[in-house]
Amino acid sequence: MAQTRKYYLSILSLILALTFILSACGDGSKVNNKGADATASPAASPSASASPSAEATDTTPYTVQHAMGSTEIKGTPKRIVVLTNEGTEAVLSLGITPVGIVRAWGLDPIYQHLVDKLSGVELLGDENQPNLELIAALKPDLILGNKFRQEKIYEQLSDIAPTVFSERLNGDWQINYKIYAEALNKKEDGQAQIDQFTKRTEDFKTELGDDINKQVSIVRFNPGGIVRLYFNDTFSGVILKQIGLKRPAVQDKAAFSEDVGKERIPDMEGDVLFYFAYDNEKGEAAQAEKEWQEDALWKNLNVVKSGNVHKVYDGVWNSSGGILAANLMLDDLQKYLLKK
Numbered sequence: 001m002a003q004t005r006k007y008y009l010s011i012l013s014l015i016l017a018l019t020f021i022l023s024a025c026g027d028g029s030k031v032n033n034k035g036a037d038a039t040a041s042p043a044a045s046p047s048a049s050a051s052p053s054a055e056a057t058d059t060t061p062y063t064v065q066h067a068m069g070s071t072e073i074k075g076t077p078k079r080i081v082v083l084t085n086e087g088t089e090a091v092l093s094l095g096i097t098p099v100g101i102v103r104a105w106g107l108d109p110i111y112q113h114l115v116d117k118l119s120g121v122e123l124l125g126d127e128n129q130p131n132l133e134l135i136a137a138l139k140p141d142l143i144l145g146n147k148f149r150q151e152k153i154y155e156q157l158s159d160i161a162p163t164v165f166s167e168r169l170n171g172d173w174q175i176n177y178k179i180y181a182e183a184l185n186k187k188e189d190g191q192a193q194i195d196q197f198t199k200r201t202e203d204f205k206t207e208l209g210d211d212i213n214k215q216v217s218i219v220r221f222n223p224g225g226i227v228r229l230y231f232n233d234t235f236s237g238v239i240l241k242q243i244g245l246k247r248p249a250v251q252d253k254a255a256f257s258e259d260v261g262k263e264r265i266p267d268m269e270g271d272v273l274f275y276f277a278y279d280n281e282k283g284e285a286a287q288a289e290k291e292w293q294e295d296a297l298w299k300n301l302n303v304v305k306s307g308n309v310h311k312v313y314d315g316v317w318n319s320s321g322g323i324l325a326a327n328l329m330l331d332d333l334q335k336y337l338l339k340k
Contacts, residue, residue: 064183067147067167068154076185077142077162083130084166085111086173087144089322090180092117094189100124100138104315106278111315113328136160144180170256171238173321193323200330201243207338208245214337215246217270217303220257220318221277223284227292228257229267235321236274239329265297272336273303276314310336 061074081100082088088101092114100122104111110118122138125131127149135143135157143163150157150165157163164183166176174194181190205212218230218237231237231253240247250267260267279285292298303309316328 062185064164064179066179066183067165068151068163071158071162071164071183073142073162073164073183073185075141077140077183079138079140079142080184081124081135081138081140081143081161083124083143083145083150083157084127084169084176085320086169086176086322086325087146087166087180088114088118089320089324090177090190091144091184093193093323094181094184094186096184097121099140100135102127102130105319106314107281108315111320111325112313113316113324114320132156132160142183144183146176169321170235171233173235173238173323173326177323197323197326197330198242200327201239204330204334205244207334208243211337212244213246214271215248216240217248217251217268217273218317219268219273219275220314221275221285221289221292223278223280223282223288225284225288225291226259227261227288228259229264230257230318231255234318235325236317236329239326243333245333262292262295262297265292265295265301268298268303269301270303272308272310273301274310274312274317274332274336276312276317278314278319308336 059075061072063070063072080091080096080098082091082098083102085102085104088098091098097117098121101118101124103109103123103126105126109123122134124134127146130150130153132153140161143157143161145154145157145163145165146169147165147167148169154163154165164179166172166179169176177194178187178190181187218234220228220230222228229251231251232241232247233254233256237247246252248267248270275289277285277289298304312332316325316332
């Protein structure tokens with residue numbers, strides 16, 4: 001009997017000992033886990049540190065200096081309204097699809113080279129008259145615009161969402177691009193895009209060799225029979241200058257453009273002539289294009305006789321005015337100037 005009792009007491013002691021050991025191990029595990037959360041480096045515990053870090057980046061406010069002063073943006077914006085066509089290209093190039101944009105200039109509501117990227121995006125009027133009610137309804141967390149176009153409604157836009165404006169358009173597209181990239185909290189990505197484009201222009205200049213001295217003439221046909229020579233302070237003019245290509249003397253001006261009559265056709269002479277058309281529903285620009293090119297003065301241009309006249313897309317060479325168009329324009333230049 002005594003032996004039986006002793007046996008049961010031994011079993012009970014063993015069970016109690018095991019219970020104590022298991023309890024101690026469980027408590028030790030909790031302490032160790034808490035200690036790892038508190039002291040482990042990001043490399044030792046990536047899952048523990050990644051989430052708080054990402055959250056901090058997404059909510060940290062930052063301030064952007066721009067044409068209208070400074071604007072604080074709280075957290076990386078995701079719902080972007082863009083009120084310039086060049087700004088739309090900037091946003092797209094940085095991997096963001098805006099929730100609202102202004103329509104293209106001309107007949108197409110969206111430029112041909114952007115249609116597939118902007119399917120279903122809300123149209124908000126044009127650059128000169130964006131619809132404030134539509135903008136507010138989209139509940140944006142950032143609005144990108146331009147002082148030259150929308151200075152009068154800046155305060156109203158700012159009441160809707162943080163608003164950042166560039167100063168000018170046309171030749172300032174690279175300056176504006178950096179402002180937009182900073183506003184999107186993608187400053188480094190934006191600089192990388194500019195650096196990439198700059199390298200393309202430098203490589204192209206090298207490829208051109210002696211052809212870098214070619215004089216490039218730029219002409220635009222407009223409704224109403226209006227024809228313009230385009231100078232250096234234009235989207236295409238700035239890019240030609242960056243590459244180092246020359247302009248005909250009469251077009252080598254620090255100005256935007258000049259309307260000319262047919263008697264000025266000789267001023268369109270160059271080693272190569274690029275032209276584009278900005279048309280309306282009546283096709284008046286196309287009519288002017290045909291009429292001018294049937295003129296004896298046009299046919300007598302050496303650039304016409306040599307077959308170095310090329311029609312290009314206005315949305316790329318002029319009206320859209322952003323980084324995507326800049327790269328496409330460079331594609332065109334390589335196509336026509338490097339041909340054998």
